[in-house]
Amino acid sequence: MVETHGPAAVDFGLAGEQVWRQIAKRSFAVLSYVTPAGEPRSSGVVYTAARHRLYVAVAPESWKALHIPATGRVAVTIPVRRGGLLSLLLPIPPATISFHARAVVHPRGSLADGSPASELAALMPAERLANCRIVEIFPEGYFLTYGIGTSLRAMRDPAVARGRVPTT
Template identity: 65%
Template sequence: MVTTIRHEWTRAGTASEGVPGAVVGNGRQPVAARLTSEQVWRRIAKASFAVVSYVTPAGQPRSSGVVYKVIGRRLYVAVAADSWKARHIAASGRVAVTVPVRRGGLLSLVAPIPPATVGFHAAAIVHPAGSPQVGPLLQEFGSLIPAERQTSGCVIEVVPEGAFLTYALGVPLRLMRDPAAASARVPVRQEASI
């Protein structure tokens, strides 16, 4: 039995996918591998939902859906001050984050199209409710969180490290089945804190 793996080389994305100036494939590099840090950050900033994974002090894995806001090159998550997330993440200071990136445009209304994803490891700093940093940060969330949480919540500052691991970001739908063409490792390239 012979197995043939065919790679298609194409442009890195479209302007509607948030990839301005998409380039034509050169036959040497998979599409997703040409993503830049700036392109990935733009896609993360357009989204507002992520899954944050962490480990409890007892060593049990947990994950939670969160709403976030990107400010600079950091993600900020508002949580209740007495929540498990606030307690457990403060204990370890480490998280893994997966951001689903909607794709498919109008086609996604009639066909189930899986999202692209951006995953990364990060340091996490829990700023307690009432600390000087929290007030202005909670106001940045605007309508993403209830008004009562804007005065009583704490904020988790997520600082991505190393590289973003992307899947299907800036890749045509037909290439999502080919992990080599749809996957990329893109440096985070941190900026200074606010």
């Protein structure tokens, strides 16, 4: 099943690589999943992106580490702060990149040094990284974007601000 932002979601010339560049510039996302009992959960995570994948470090006994393997499916939303100094004066919501994905929770120590996940070391304390599990996220289908590749003024018009771009 492919999600859309609605019937008018289209690609206004935005390319998948442009979206990947925006993802690579950031390090915070909201990761959503479902518990084995079918209850929805989401939480903020720090990530790194490489080779068209995202890598997230999670505590070994966290709900993410325990529940994501039940389905192997997640949804991700990445806020993209826009507006510069103007955002300090006016309430400008962030642009967003959302997608669904397949996710694999790797056992502690299973990813070698030099792997893309090792870039997480720059984002968190070394002792936490040494004792974590890595969630590897493989985006599938489409990126659903809002305000990516458009002006701040254009963000006021949903038909112009939203886009749907293949993840590959």
